Amino acid sequence: QSALIQPASVSGSPGQSITISCTGTSSDVGGYNYVSWYQQHPDKAPKLMIFDVTRRPPGVSNRFSGSKSGNTASLTISGLQAEDEADYFCSSYSSSTTLGDVVFGGGTILTVL
């Protein structure tokens, strides 16, 4: 069981928008603005898509956006494209003494129909 809870899968048609949620606690997602999101294609290394809840690294499409409300962070992908089909993981700093400095979600498989 991962520390951060994500839906196992989401799907959408090309051109649509989807949102992936990431639920934690006040010791991680809710307490700090250090949420990041990663995209992982099969047998590839994860790629940073969003950091500090809302910020995009250079080169990442502005179709990807992040937000947070309370203990839940969200990744929204607008104008879905076939190349967006991948696994998406969230991560957060954690002040928990039992979980360590960084916690991850279990991942969400995005299917583009």
Add this chain to the structure above:
Amino acid sequence: LQLQESGPGLVKPSETLSLTCTVSSGSISSSPYYWGWIRQPPGKGLEWIGNLYYSGSTYYNPSLKSRVTISVDTSKNQFSLKLSSVTAADTAVYYCARQQRDHFWFDPWGQGTLVTVSS
């Protein structure tokens, strides 16, 4: 900046898993970055193992702390992971990554290496 993991793909139960991450096109002594290890068991989510600063300071996942050692060799621009007393539960793809020290995001990541624990 590129990172590449290397090490045995098969480790026997109760033995020590040893992996090395080589950093290229950049310095392991750069600030403000940590250098970390993350693993992903087959079909499961990611788990943070720990990280270190080039000065040698280390931070470990409490659930693995008793078995983990992360060290650095700045002369070779490498850092290493040792995980002792492994079991089948330690079978995973192991990634090394650069971690931003103050904001805790990881970028870039190595390609990952599958380590199987089996006799």
